[in-house]
Amino acid sequence: MNDMPSDKTLPQDIIYARIWSAIAERKLRPGTRLKEEQLAELFSVSRARVRQALAALERDGLVTIFRNRGAFVAEPSIEEARDVFFARRMIEARLVERLSAAPSQQAIDRLRQHLNAEKAAHLAQDRKAIIHLSGEFHLLIAELAGSRYLWQVLRDLISRTSLITAVYQSHSDTSCGPDEHAQIVEAIARGDAARANHLMDHHLEHIETALDLTDENERSTDLKDILT
Amino acid sequence: MNDMPSDKTLPQDIIYARIWSAIAERKLRPGTRLKEEQLAELFSVSRARVRQALAALERDGLVTIFRNRGAFVAEPSIEEARDVFFARRMIEARLVERLSAAPSQQAIDRLRQHLNAEKAAHLAQDRKAIIHLSGEFHLLIAELAGSRYLWQVLRDLISRTSLITAVYQSHSDTSCGPDEHAQIVEAIARGDAARANHLMDHHLEHIETALDLTDENERSTDLKDILT
DNA sequence: CACAACAAAATTGTAGACAAAATTGGTGAC
DNA sequence: GTCACCAATTTTGTCTACAATTTTGTTGTG
Incomplete structure (x- = not known):
């Protein structure tokens, strides 16, 4: 987890922030599937970075990752x-x-x-x-x-x-x-x-x-x- | 983050648990360096798994990861x-x-x-x-x-x-x-x-x-x- | 003799390739 | 015509090799 002063914008943090904003602004609706390769292509990075960003989004409750099935925008009950x-x-x-x-x-x-x-x-x-x-x-x-x-x-x-x-x-x-x-x-x-x-x-x-x-x-x- | 009922013991969870126990039992002292390759060899897994376990340990506050410098057992002030x-x-x-x-x-x-x-x-x-x-x-x-x-x-x-x-x-x-x-x-x-x-x-x-x-x-x- | 700059070794970070799993589409039998 | 089963495709999970960064050891100069 990042500390309080976190100025250095790591590449995976940018992806995190972009997806975060998209969800908060309702551009990405809950339940939307987030394919790794699709995101990797979109942000011009490798899948590894996307996976890190998705993992971070999951532990913050914004996406849900199903094992072997992919990541989806979370649907809080x-x-x-x-x-x-x-x-x-x-x-x-x-x-x-x-x-x-x-x-x-x-x-x-x-x-x-x-x-x-x-x-x-x-x-x-x-x-x-x-x-x-x-x-x-x-x-x-x-x-x-x-x-x-x-x-x-x-x-x-x-x-x-x-x-x-x-x-x-x-x-x-x-x-x-x-x-x-x-x-x-x-x-x-x-x-x-x-x-x-x-x-x-x-x-x-x-x-x-x-x-x-x-x-x-x-x-x-x-x-x-x-x-x- | 794992949900409440988490019975399936994923390989990286085993590594997590082993390190967790070692820290709790004071076998691994705070400040100890945790080299990825060393752990990978020890548990007979690839470095990728170790990295995941270390990342999980970091977000639970048990280890501190310095960028490009490696993981250490956390030293809570x-x-x-x-x-x-x-x-x-x-x-x-x-x-x-x-x-x-x-x-x-x-x-x-x-x-x-x-x-x-x-x-x-x-x-x-x-x-x-x-x-x-x-x-x-x-x-x-x-x-x-x-x-x-x-x-x-x-x-x-x-x-x-x-x-x-x-x-x-x-x-x-x-x-x-x-x-x-x-x-x-x-x-x-x-x-x-x-x-x-x-x-x-x-x-x-x-x-x-x-x-x-x-x-x-x-x-x-x-x-x-x-x-x- | 001390300090600084440089080079080499070690370690982490990243990318691409391969394997495993799940879903989807099609085919055959009842 | 419907259901079940099997194969093909898609997508994720994992591993290995390479690149970037840091640290350490060495050498040269003031």
Whole structure:
């Protein structure tokens, strides 16, 4: 797993990033088959690189690899989606709590700086930047809370959340404005741990309830289930 | 990443398990270089398999791979060790809390069954089994708490804990008897979420404080630091 | 005598070729 | 006409050889 500061863009990381973006932007739909040779040709690299990228995507939950059958864009079940949000609420609520307990001025500055970037993206209606920055906000909290390990876990969870959002996004535009982020930052700045905890929990609940996690929305990949 | 039921022992998984055991049993000390060809010869497999096993070990935090320089048994810093325990206390305390809220009879039976196995191992003084079962107990709680994702995170954390224990184990035999586990199970069975939470938190705290996580115990791998 | 630059050895990273497995299409029997 | 079985194709998994990089040892110069 990559460390926090990962600037060197290895060739397989580029492939990873490209596929990641394609999935997050719903260009690659869940269930799509990802043939190794096809990707190798597309990116002008050998299959070995593609295999590494696919393996990395698998451990981040974005693709599923079936033995001897190939890689497919993952199709998170409703159960898995709820599980991801359960984990996020548990972890992030405690992280803001910890951060609120002793917030350094530097931390608050970085958070406020980030909020400005988010506001700018919203004004520009840059959907791609909005999604990216929204994830970054949550990662920033993990970083400032001082847990390198949970930062990595959260990075993984946010990847999965992106896929879940792509699959179960309801028609109502889940704008998820920066207001809730701003409130959380305020609570942290005041050192109000209980309120920060509460706000983060509700923030994630809002994101979850904005999705169509109803049973009828579950698209079973098993044709037997569909055609009976 | 492997799913919960993973019975098929792939050849590279065997290599993974062998190295894992060797590290946990302190036969392979932190900092030891793991040359690919050497391992390939040792296990009578090709280097490709070894590379896969090493990559898996790296993402579980047991080895560190430096680009173009090879793989080494990881040397968790004190900071990383404390971070792992922070994450475990956060996650596991909440998991027992959740499990205590609605413990099924089946869940309680499995926990009690596990406690018996632990007692048997302690009576037989089977150190290897004790370590293994101790980890299994914590994983069992995650499984019964119903979070597949956090089960995977915890599996990773327990791997790292094994390495940390191997490195920072104090001379006093950290027996970590099954008594504390039994108390936790009792609290769960009674549905006493608050107490289960409290007991788990203290249990992990005991394990952590039983280690030599003092600064002077930090063995710096950087020769520059050592010889000045 | 010490330091720096260079060359050689060792080790990892990558690519291409081969083997194993699974799916698909076709053929034959009932 | 339908089902089962077998062969052919496609796709993945694995192995071996080559290239790139790092480390180590040597030599020459200040």
